[in-house]
Amino acid sequence: MRPSGARPDTDTWCAAGRRPATRRSKRSPEGSCPISSAAAADPGASAGTARLTLEACPPILLPMAVEPIPSATGLGSSLPPASARERYEPLDSRSVVEFVRPVLPAAWRAEEIGDGNLNLIFRVFDEHDRTVIVKQALPYLRIVGDSWPLTLERARIEGDALALQDRLAPGLVPRLLGYDADRKAIVMEDLRSFEVWRTELNAQRAYPRAAADVGRFCGQMFMRTSNLLCPPEEWKGLLARSVNPELCAITEDLVFTAPYVDAPSNDVEAHLTAEAEALRNDRELVEAAAALRHQFRTRAEAFIHGDLHTGSVMVSTSGTRMIDPEFAFMGPMGFDSGAVLGNLAMAFIAHWAQGHEPFAATVARDARAFWDALAGSIAELWPADEPWRDRFIANLVTDSAHYAGAKMIRRIVGLAHVSDITGIGDPSVRRRAQAAVLRGGRALVCAPEIADLAGLWKLAVEAV
Amino acid sequence: MRPSGARPDTDTWCAAGRRPATRRSKRSPEGSCPISSAAAADPGASAGTARLTLEACPPILLPMAVEPIPSATGLGSSLPPASARERYEPLDSRSVVEFVRPVLPAAWRAEEIGDGNLNLIFRVFDEHDRTVIVKQALPYLRIVGDSWPLTLERARIEGDALALQDRLAPGLVPRLLGYDADRKAIVMEDLRSFEVWRTELNAQRAYPRAAADVGRFCGQMFMRTSNLLCPPEEWKGLLARSVNPELCAITEDLVFTAPYVDAPSNDVEAHLTAEAEALRNDRELVEAAAALRHQFRTRAEAFIHGDLHTGSVMVSTSGTRMIDPEFAFMGPMGFDSGAVLGNLAMAFIAHWAQGHEPFAATVARDARAFWDALAGSIAELWPADEPWRDRFIANLVTDSAHYAGAKMIRRIVGLAHVSDITGIGDPSVRRRAQAAVLRGGRALVCAPEIADLAGLWKLAVEAV
CATH class of the missing domain: 3.30.200.20 (Phosphorylase Kinase; domain 1)
Structure with missing residues (x-):
């Protein structure tokens, strides 16, 4: 973004x-x-x-x-x-x-x-x-x-x-x-004693509490701004107040549209030209991405951050802060949780491709800690008179998978890339990581229903 | 409502x-x-x-x-x-x-x-x-x-x-x-020369153009107020302007909540007490209805009428008018198309149960004419740069089925009933029709994915 x-x-x-x-x-x-x-x-x-x-x-x-x-x-x-x-x-x-x-x-x-x-x-x-x-x-x-x-x-x-x-x-x-x-x-x-999580992940520095803090943040914001907890009148007021057309249009363009057409804003490395073209000709993927754009626009589920990648998370040993919510609006919860998981999947792929298996395992544990904290917060706040919590979590896994996939694809063939991947010095290793991100992203965007986090993570990273 | x-x-x-x-x-x-x-x-x-x-x-x-x-x-x-x-x-x-x-x-x-x-x-x-x-x-x-x-x-x-x-x-x-x-x-x-469609259906008077007019109305409103055709900025303005908390709360309560709990507002005929209780204990149905209520609240797809049953349609030989849009808001398209189809299904069941097979066939043709006109309007207005029209129509069939089912159930065990059913004089025939509406409604609400209108209609009416 x-x-x-x-x-x-x-x-x-x-x-x-x-x-x-x-x-x-x-x-x-x-x-x-x-x-x-x-x-x-x-x-x-x-x-x-x-x-x-x-x-x-x-x-x-x-x-x-x-x-x-x-x-x-x-x-x-x-x-x-x-x-x-x-x-x-x-x-x-x-x-x-x-x-x-x-x-x-x-x-x-x-x-x-x-x-x-x-x-x-x-x-x-x-x-x-x-x-x-x-x-x-x-x-x-x-x-x-x-x-x-x-x-x-x-x-x-x-x-x-x-x-x-x-x-x-x-x-x-x-x-x-x-x-x-x-x-x-x-x-x-001022967050002078904090570091950007993405920078720390790239440097293989672990912050044990960060992932769970991000999960708690998502769970608390999702539930407390959903109409599961808010009276309809309050909730509709928040909906009306929170429209954010200008920045939503940027997301719609850069995440859901440009990567699937030959947009001038795309920044594609020369060795990926064929992959980028194959992706634009992949009818199933292109349809799924367009349908996902419509969901992003129309599913006003909660007040989401709207840009929750690992560069929007500041970490320290004593705490964690989500920053830069200028993209926030009432949108699909899975867009935030998918952003976190998609970016962790790219970190995993980058480290795995570079032979950093132990830190890749740390990143995989972060993904699990994030999801467990998110699901835990949802369970804690879930209202007793809504009898469909399991269905809600299942829907959230599937939505997160779709949005995670879109976030991964756009970071390889769209405008804005991530330092996890661009920072890989060896061109052949970088290319292997890029191809794995594209394949994982494609598998996620096109996935029908996904049962749990393990299923999501497997699709996301198995191509590396 | x-x-x-x-x-x-x-x-x-x-x-x-x-x-x-x-x-x-x-x-x-x-x-x-x-x-x-x-x-x-x-x-x-x-x-x-x-x-x-x-x-x-x-x-x-x-x-x-x-x-x-x-x-x-x-x-x-x-x-x-x-x-x-x-x-x-x-x-x-x-x-x-x-x-x-x-x-x-x-x-x-x-x-x-x-x-x-x-x-x-x-x-x-x-x-x-x-x-x-x-x-x-x-x-x-x-x-x-x-x-x-x-x-x-x-x-x-x-x-x-x-x-x-x-x-x-x-x-x-x-x-x-x-x-x-x-x-x-x-x-x-003034619509003095028009009649209420429900009254005319009950009296077995056919209005050949009515169903297609309702379908065109839905198709034109769905597409023209969707962000498929509107620039995001305009569309978000319409979203903010159109929140309608008070009347949406009435729908949420009467359609999605009260029929599934022992609400004092429910009006259940004595001979249906056991059916109503079985329905409240049907865990799969109760969960599906709660999830559907969440979709109704959160899917801001288009400016929908919000109460489009056959009593909100005025018919004449020369034209058709949709009236009483005080429930209108930016909501799921399938809620309107489901209301039309659910009410036509109840008309079909009522006539079939009473031995009026020829007019029941007319009602079934109305359902087909409605859907064909709706799909035709969507096709006519569909933007060339959105490559997922078939997926959109498939989603709309499934959503329509779910909402049609909820509308059918609430008309038997909720507050407001329909004269199609209450007007059946013979108690045993009425009871047979009521049971068929409940079974059809249950099948629709719990249906996973439905391929086309024929699949929806079969589930809706096959129990009579």
């Missing part, structure tokens, strides 16, 4: 500060409607504040009058109105220091980090070396300039998503410290 | 007036995005007018500022704000005459028709005996009084739905003449 699959090292952040205990103690009990309870437990949160203030987490569902959803009007351009654009101005490493004072009173200097292509990212320090991160949406893709306009709406989406995730899966996302609607900037916990 | 399955005869309306040719000629060409093209072709339509004016069809997607979606805020009550409630006042047969003058200048008298339980319905005459229908939402269920409050929001939903259906499936719904947001009243074409 990002121009480059490899996340720059400057994108790794450190933890700063802890949530006050009083906040956590107000959280709603297990089992009651998570969304409405969270709002009810913190009445102040529903008063939308356009300016950044201390502890000013945005409400999950801002009143329409404060922040209308431009895309929900259906009336042409989804750009914010001119008045909002006029108030917008890019931050720089001086102005951002003033900007964060409400949440970091002793702030005194800032560094711009990140590649700054879609967003400006700053790390701001205070006099005691405590830090926060400021992420400001850019109104265009910087490498192309203002000829490629982007809506600033995604900053609100990311802020809303972080706030919702922090309430429903606490401790598994960076803490949101504030959101400024005018400047389209969010302020959040 | 309605308190009584039998629609009173006073609910049958007659056609008055024709659409000016200039309006029709502006319609968008086949193949382009139907929703945005319709809006673009008629720029005036996007200026929301709260007062009733001649030709004042509401825009499909009113700007949020004019008519916010209360349910989309997610902030508690979905009742309109106090100011709107204060402007609301019920019409009577005197005030309604003044009310319709903008569209019927020579109006002089009105009759209240309909049972007036959920809505007030008036027929207004002018001096030349031309008529229009006014339907005003009541803020509570009249038989219970204001202890059962209902949102007036459904008048907007019905007005929006009629406007959208009239643009995308012209001539197959009553023409919408106006909508008054303050009074929660819509003004529409």
